[in-house]
Amino acid sequence: MFDNNVFTEGTCKKFEEAGNTMGYELQTHITYYRGIPLSMVNDIQVAVDGAAAAREDIRCSVDGGEYWFTLDEMKTVVEHKWEYGEPMTVRVMRAGGLSRGTHEVALTVIVRTAYIPVPLEGNKTRTVMIA
Template structure:
């Protein structure tokens, strides 16, 4: 239902810190029609060229990078909300980032809400050029 909002077009880029490429990131919108606390984000999954990124290498921010969380940390974060109108950023820590060239990247975001018994998700796969 919200698949079209999951992976913002032209948002994937390598990330540099201290003159070193530490990974890559992309923007996403919530797969739901209301905001939720980060603790209700059930999972964030990334695949690059058919290979899953390890969960421990994924970071998430819903406030323009002021606060970054691991997926494990997000399970207990009730004081930050991801609002419907706000884009979040998903970062993958990977030395060197993505190699130059074309890549197929899949982003899947799952959320839980109180009145739906199972998590639901949205996903989008894009072919990107770095």
């Protein structure tokens, strides 16, 4: 239902820290019509060209990058809320980022909600060009 919210077009790119390319990032919107605390994000999965990123390499931020959390840390994060219409930035720690050229990047976002007993899952695969 909310698959069109997953993986915002044009947001996949390398990111740097202290002049070094540390990985790549992309943005997504919530797969629900209301905001939720980060503790209700059940899982986020990223795959590039069919190869899944390791869970421990994924970081997420909903405040423009001020605070970053691993998926395991997010299980206890109740003070940061992912609001409807606000992007979540998903980073994958991977030295050197993605190689130049075209890649198939798949993102899965799974959230729990207060009134629905099963998690909601959104999936989107995009062809991206890394310069």
